[in-house]
Amino acid sequence: MPSDLHSKDVFELDPSAQPLRRTGLTKLTVDIPSSYNPKVQAEQHPQPRWRTPEFMVYYVVFVIALPVMFWIPYSLSSPSHPNYPLYQRALSPGWLFGRRVDNSDNQYRAFRNGLLPLTLLASSFLGLKYVYTLFARQRRAPYDTSNLDHIPYLATFSVLMLLGLHGSSAFKVLTLLSVNYLVGKITKGHKFSPLATWVFNGLVLYAIERNSGYSYATLHSALAPLDAWEGIYPRWYVSFNITMLRLVSFNMDYYWACNRAGIPDTGATLDEKRRPRVNHDLETYSYLNYLAYAIYPPLYIAGPIMTFNDFMWQVKRPLGVTWRTTLNYLGRFVACLLTLEFILHFMYVVAIKDRKAWTGYTAAELCMVGFWNLIVVWLKLLIPWRFFRLWALADGIDPPENMVRCMANNYSTLGFWRAWHRSYNLWITRYIYIPLGGTKNRIVTTVLVFTFVALWHDLSFRLLAWGWLVSLFIVPEVAARYLVPAKKYGGEPWFRHVGAMGAVLNILMMMAANLVGFVIGTEGIKYMLEQITGDWDGIRFMAIACACLFVGVQVMFEYREEEARQGISRKC
Structure with a gap:
């Protein structure tokens, strides 16, 4: 293989x-x-x-x-x-x-038939980010090598993508994200925080699964007109399983950071094992960073799953992924795709x-x-x-x-x-x-x-x-x-x-x-x-x-x- x-x-x-x-x-x-x-x-x-x-x-x-x-x-x-x-x-x-x-x-038919639109979406994301980066560099301090100035772009593109994918249901996703953020911030480092996080997210998953994401008409008859705006991918609750993992990750990483239960940052090089376990300063656990992480466009639909700590360390200290690496990975992706096509x-x-x-x-x-x-x-x-x-x-x-x-x-x-x-x-x-x-x-x-x-x-x-x-x-x-x-x-x-x-x-x-x-x-x-x-x-x-x-x-x-x-x- x-x-x-x-x-x-x-x-x-x-x-x-x-x-x-x-x-x-x-x-x-x-x-x-x-x-x-x-x-x-x-x-x-x-x-x-x-x-x-x-x-x-x-x-x-x-x-x-x-x-x-x-x-x-x-x-x-x-x-x-x-x-x-x-x-x-x-x-x-x-x-x-x-x-x-x-x-x-x-499951595979949805991806196979949507491969071209997904490729166009990815190309638009990367192209617009490149343009945004050109302007952002002019305002960046010479010694600043992080990508923190990309966070507003990531959050903005993520919200727009959410609206295109789920239509009016994007507001449901953003509401759940905001409530989870408040749960983490209000309980902060209290021992009640993990329980509150798990109970909230567990109940949300159960409720939206049982009720197919809740139509607006179900919530209130006055909201029924909103159901007409479905978006490209109206079944938002299917991909919310993946999003839920990120919500738990943010709250738990924030909880451990408040209690200093992780590994302190010493400025040393962080590998993939250490990045999830090393705490950030508490200011990093902001709503804007949370939003950029929770609905990060490349990983929103199906993953892979990253912890909040890992994501933010890679934003703060870019790994320098080379184009040779990316092109090699593209070649292997195409080989996998053709293998399955041959089988089917x-x-x-x-x-x-x-x-x-x-x-x-x-x-x-x-x-x-x-x-x-x-x-x-x-x-x-x-x-x-x-x-x-x-x-x-x-x-x-x-x-x-x-x-x-x-x-x-x-x-x-x-x-x-x-x-x-x-x-x-x-x-x-x-x-x-x-x-x-x-x-x-x-x-x-x-x-x-x-x-x-x-x-x-x-x-x-x-x-x-x-x-x-x-x-x-x-x-x-x-x-x-x-x-x-x-x-x-x-x-x-x-x-x-x-x-x-x-x-x-x-x-x-x-x-x-x-x-x-x-x-x-x-x-x-x-x-x-x-x-x-x-x-x-x-x-x-x-x-x-x-x-x-x-x-x-x-x-x-x-x-x-x-x-x-x-x-x-x-x-x-």
Whole structure:
């Protein structure tokens, strides 16, 4: 799968970071400066296994298995297949090789069809800011290298964008933002502040979800004429989930700054780990800065998520994101976009899933439909996130990369959630996981965290079941790490293979949980399990699939060993 920036390009953002060796491996993964740890590189590591007889066998398995994994969904998507008429109407005219395209996913279709308007919006934002900057520089003191004079522009453009997107509903968003600001400012550093912030934002999310954002006519009949001005994107309450995270971030960062609970600013270089934790002076937590942060145009619609502290440090002390970095990231975004376009033109797995057109499928065919649906879910999230991060990079702001690894390069449940929607994971760690006790109460905290994550996504039983399943599936890995610690047994010849068998179980559980939460729901997974375990053909396929997963995990293990040899420690 396409990856992110080259290591050299990323380290240009942080001059204090040490560059990595330029190898083929670093080009295949997402590079994050804070992941480099010279202590990890200095440790003793096993000799590379890439050219051993064991791995030669693994390569043969890859050469056989990968083409089959592509061929199965492709053959199911053929017009000559008996089930094709069941989902044919869900397909749209395509542009690749005369094929039709599966543009039936509502979430990705909205982004795909709106890509040109979004590009024009981003271009307008950057162009107008460039003009504004030319005038602002004439009034700036020679020694002032910050972007604080950009804050009025950001706030003004943000409000205008909000009006264009949501029409009269923009006033609802601005009202909620203002009330949250007052909650934080009135309670200030009082111990009641976090509770007030969470209760307010929780009730708002629940209310607008249940009432589809409240029409003005619902609020008062005299306001009904305002409903006629809907804007380009009237469903403002859908993106408010993301905005809510920023509201909590501002109030909590302000609360900790009032109590001096963060790290004081010493003037030293701040990396991505320190920026969220270092307090600003209290004057920085102003309404204008808050407004510019909460509806910052490049990240407003879908993220990635930044903390208020991080955003303001990057405004005060620009990182100097180079155009080479931005152009490289643009190239990788285009590669990801084309990858998904290719899949949607040749594998109609989303339409098959939505229309439940899997009658008569074998166990292998059912599993490949499920697997490629998960790949589509991964890509349909990765692409918008990378578009908006690309927009922010072009503006000189470096938000966290949301997808650190390819979905198919994960074997640890804990590691998977650190790499998937990483900015959200960092937000949860800072504002929920650590305040609730972190590793001291890992099981209880994990259940509470994933319950929140599920309800934050959608108030539905399907996602609640997903959250509880994920929490349950973390238990075996935590228990295995406790009973068979790597520090004690890592040098044993059997440890790697036993770990791989446990990792296979992890992968199967993660796939099941995500199929429940984001693809086919509880009924769909029940049908799939019945078909797989209902006869010997299904059981035989699962045995072969587990053997292939075992091989894949061994390659993942060695991949991470290679990263460690280069001093890369991602914990995922």
